[in-house]
Amino acid sequence: MSQKVTVVGAGLAGSECALQLASRGISVELIEQRPVVSSPAHHTDMFAELVCSNSLKSTKEDSAAGILKSELKKMGSFLLSLAEENSVPAGGALAVNREEFSRAVTEQIRNHPNISVTHAEVTELSEEPTIIAAGPLCSDRLYEAISERVGTNRMSFFDAAAPIVSEESIDRSIVFSQSRYDDLGIGDYFNCPMNKEEYDTFVDELLSAKRVIGHDFEQSDLFQACQPIEEVARTGHDSIRFGALKPVGLIDPRTGKRPWAAVQLRAENTAKTAFNLVGFQTNLTWGEQKRVFTLIPGLENAEFVRYGVMHRNSFVDSPHALDGSFGIPGTSIILAGQITGTEGYVEAIASGLLAALNMYARLSGKKTFKLPLTTSLGSLVGYATNPKTKDYQPMHVNFGIFEPLDEHIKRKDERRQKMMERAHKDFDDYIASRQELFDCVKRD
Secondary structure, eight states: OOOEEEEEOOSHHHHHHHHHHHHTTOEEEEEEOTTTSOOSSOOSSSTTOOOSOSEEEEOOTTSHHHHHHHHHHHTTOHHHHHHHHTEEOOTTEEEEOHHHHHHHHHHHHHTOTTEEEEEOOOOSOOSSSEEEOOOTTOOHHHHHHHHHHHTOOOEEEEEEOOOEEEGGGSOTTTOEEOOTTSOTTOSSEEEEEEOHHHHHHHHHHHHHSOBSSOSSOOGGGBOGGGOOHHHHHTTOTTTGGGTTTOOTTOOBTTTTBOOSEEEEEEESSTTOOEEEETTOOOOBOHHHHHHHHTTSTTOTTOOEEEOOOEEEEEEOOHHHHSOTTSBOTTSSEEEOGGGGTBOSHHHHHHHHHHHHHHHHHHHTTOOOOOOOTTSHHHHHHHHHTOTTOOSOOOBOOOGGGSOOOSSOOOSHHHHHHHHHHHHHHHHHHHHHHTGGGTTTOOOO
16 A cells, blocks of 8 residues: 555654554654643653653553553554653553663664654645544644534633652662552652641642642643642642552651551663652652752752643544544544543553544544443443534543443452453454454554
8 A cells, every 4th residue: 555644743642653553554754743842741852751640550451541452452552551661660551761761662663664753833634534633732723623613612721731859869778669558668669758747738838839830720730630739738638648648557666656648659761770759740840859858858969850841732622623533523533532522541551543444444444433322432432522522621531431241240350350351352352343444454
């Protein structure tokens, strides 16, 4: 097949999409605006850069995120494979070394004979086969072009990233290694224990600290899964002690007891030379981050490798603007990634793969690739493209959007087990019926 497809954006969705199309013999022009035009959240010029956390969420088989990963593996996701190859210990989650992961993706794309890379800002939409995977941080001019084409008002939310500290600046006489409910010294997380007085002081200073973005957003403008730590704290003095700082399953070796609260640190790279503060997405100024976060026991002399940042993410009203394949009706354009309102790293990878399958299906005269609503990816697409969806907001994959079971099962664990079994069966059956989209793949 000699057709050419333009993919706009070399983030997670665009990178996966480009590799999937190229592996099916499609000539791909991948257009990335960086470094010609920078974004407020990116730090490198590499592809598939992770701008918030380095975690791709749970690997547990009975979780919605775990089911989605299983589906991606069965469909031959390139980026999920590279993520696993560049993973760092993170308990029951898949976390990656950001730089090594992005470098591996970049190298694979640049070395593929069917992909050419152009660095430029796209300001208007083509009539030729195009996949827009520009992400939520696409330039204003590109978003305006998309808005004009889909005929909807601009939609957006604020997102935030957590700070990272160097390992050598962490006081290991205070900070201990343990994953929840494991033995002391065993686990992939460092823990900074707090007593009640330390916690109270920390919360007071956190709430009084200066923010970068002051009052030009409401709580509804914040993406729920990435709420700044200070905004969560505003909902109640103990709110973060029952959230990101919950101490359950941890034992402070200095006291032999569970601490009042605990800040967890997760490795950023395989060498464990840098750690991010788990759940500490923030909108505080850099000076205030250093002042307030060094109140955390064990981080008094912390060296900040990267401070947390906050930025505005844009997305389209997919349920009322796009078709069931995330395509713009009446055009040769398909959208992919977080600009569609599907939120999350793995979800972005999945939407890029989905866009590639549907573009390939269009070019080869095959029917749309549409997974059952009982599957993880199918349920997410169903939610995001259902015209009945009101007040559309970004969504992670979760059991709440899966098609309900026919039978009522009271126990949550049994209910989710049944949903997982059904998801695997329905997914496998559908993929078996669409092998024409997978038999054509060539891998080096």
